[in-house]
Amino acid sequence: MDALVQLDGVSKSFGAATAVHSLDLSFATGKTTALIGPSGCGKSTLLRLIVGLLQPNTGQVKFRDAAVTSENISQLRRGIGYVIQDGGLFPHLTARDNVLLMARQLGRPEDECRMRVEELCALTRFPLDALQRYPVELSGGQRQRVSLMRALALAPELLLLDEPLGALDPLVRAALQKDLKLIFQQLQQTAILVTHDLAEAAYLSDHIVLLNDGRVVQQGTLADLRDRPASAFVSEFLRAQRSLTLT
C-alpha cells in the first residue's frame, strides 16, 4: 500500500507551546483517514502543515515521496483540495465563480469549465440554478457544498477537510455526511478528515488516527480502538463520545 502523504518526524510549536511532537504518519492513496481527538490535540495544525499554511520546525512533509518545499508548494496545492469549517468562500464571487476560480486562472476553456461545474453539482447534489447566487444568499449546508465543489474542481489527488460539517445543524449535517461518503466511494478519493466526532469519523473513514497533546495515541479502525485500546485515554475518549451520542 503506497502512501500519498508522509510525515517524517514533523514537529511544530507556537512560541513555547508545542502543537505537534515529532510525528511520523502516512496517509494511504485512495483511503479516507480521520484525525480525531480533543480540541488542541494538533489535528488542525497537522492539516495546515500538509497544505503548507504552516512550516514544520523539524522534519519533513512528503508528497508522493518528494519533500514539500517553498518552490513546489504552489504547484502541489493545485493537487490538494482544502475545505474548512465555514467554507472560506469568497464573498464577492458567485458560487460558480468560486468553484471555477482556479480552473479559469489556469486558462481552462470555458466549455470544459461549464461541464465540470455541472458534473460537480450532480456529485454534490447542489442545485444548478443556485450557481448564480453569492455566498451570503446560500444556506450553511449549500455553502459547504460549494466549498466542496471548489476543492474538487481540479480533481485533486488529496482532499483535506477541516471540521467541514462542524457549523451545521444536525439534519443538514446528517445529509451531508451521507453525500460525502458516497462522493468518497465514487471518486476513490484520498482524503484526510479532521473531526472531533467519533461517529462521523467512523462513518466516513477507513482509518482513524486518535491524537492527544500533539502525539498519536492510537490508530486503526473503530473496532481496533474499541477492542484493543492502547491506553486509558483511548477508552475514556470513546466512552465520553458514546455518552454524548446517546444523550
Next chain:
Amino acid sequence: MTLYGIPLLLALVSTSIAADPVIVASKRFTESYVLAEIATRSLRTDGLPAEHRQGMGGTIILWEALRTGQIGVYAEYTGTIAEEILKDPELVSPDAIRAELLKSGVGMSGELGFNNTYALVMRRELAERLGIRRISDLRQHPQLKFGLTHEFLNRRDGWAPLSARYGLATSEIRGIDHGIGYEALRSGATDIKDAYSTDAKIAEHDLVALEDDLHFFPQYKAVFLYRLSLPPDGVSALRRLEGTLDEGRMIRLNAEAERTKDYSRAADLYFTGATDGATRHTPEPLSHKLLRWTARHLQLAGISLLLAVVVGVPLGILASRGGAFGHTILAVTGVVQTIPSLALLALLVPLPFFGISARTAIAALFLYGLLPIVRNTASGLQDIAQPIRESAIALGLTPAARLRKIYLPMASRTILAGIKTSAVINVGTATLAALIGAGGLGEPIISGLNLNDHATILQGAIPAAVLALLVQWSFDLLDRLLIPKGLRI
C-alpha cells in the same frame, strides 16, 4: 513602476501652463493688479507676448519667483526693496538699489511717479471725536483696536518698529486680510488699520490717514522689477511708463478698478483716458470665466487625485503588510496631512522643481489626497478574515492573483471610500491653488477678498461647493459599478 508616471504627468501639466510669454505677476492688492495689467498691455503693444498672473502672493513669494526666473516682471516699491528684499534700510539712492539687485540678475525701472507709502488710517468721525491727527496722538488712546494685515505685522518696517518708535502700547491687535480689514473698520470691529497712501478705499470709506510725524515710514516709490534677460524691447516698454503716474492718477486708477470690479478697466483708463465700456478691452463674459475656472479646478483636483490613487493604493498594499515599513508609510502620510495647506504650499514653492506653478498646487493636493487612500487601502486589506486568506492560499493562487482576484475586490468598498474622501478634500483645497497663481475657482474667491466684493467671492465659492457635491454624487454611482455585487447584498 507606477512612480515613473508622475514626473511625466507633471510635465504634461506644466507644458500646458509654462510658456514663452513674459509673465507679469501681481501681489494681492488692487494697485499691484492695476500696475501689472498696465505693464502687460505696454509689453504687448511693443509686440512681446505677455501674460498677467494675478495675485500670486506677497513680496517674498514674488521676489523668489522673479529671482529664480519663474516670472519676468512685477511692480515693487523702493522702500520694500530696501527693507524686505535687500534687508538694508540704508539703501536709499536708486543707483545703490539697482547695483544690489544686479547681483540677483534683476533690473529696476525708474520711478513711475507716485509714492505709495504705508499709512495708518481710521474713520474720520472717530478721529475728529478723539482729536487724533498724527500717529503720536495714538499714545493717548491705548483702548483703540488695531486690525493690521499679516504682512504689515511681520515687516521689518512694519508694526513692531513703528510701535517702538512711537512708544505705542495697545491692548488689542488683530491680524486680518487687507480687503476684509476695511469692512472691519467700517463696522467698528476695529478702529485702526494699515493702508497704502494711494488706496482708493481711503476716500471711499471716508477715512483719514494719520500724519507720520516722526517720519518712520520710508519712501515707497513704485518701480518695475524685471529679469535682466528681458529683451531690450521689453525694457523700453516698461521704461516708457516711468514718471507717468502721479499720486492723483494712481488713486483714480485704483478707484476705477474697485468701482468696476475689473482691473483691466483701470488699464483702459490709463491708456485711453476713457472710463466707458467703449474701449479696446472687452471683459471676458462671466460664463466664459466660470468655465475656465471650473475646468482648471477640475484639472488640478483630477490630476492630483489620479496621482494619489496611482501611488496611494500600492503604498496602502505595502502598509497592509504591517511591520516597521508599513508603520512608517502610515506615519509619514499622516504627518503630511497635519501640515496646514497654506504652509505646505509655502514650503513647496522654494523647491527647485516646483515654484509658482500648477505643478506645486498639484503636488500639494496629491500629498493631501494620499493619506485617506493609503489608510483605507491598508485597513481594507487587513480586515479580510484569516479563513478567506488561507482558502486563497490553499487553492494554489499565486500571491499576485490572490491580490488581484480576491483581496483587492474584497477591499474595494473601503478603498473607494478613501478615494472619495480624497476627491472631496482635493476639490475643496484646490481653491488655495489660486494663491500661487495656479488658477481654479480660488481665483475669484481671492480677488473678491481683495476687493471686499461678495459677488465675486460667490462666483468661486458656489461652483466649488456644487463641484464637491457632484464629486460625492458621482462616486456614489461609481460604487455601484466598481464594488462587486456580492459585497453589496
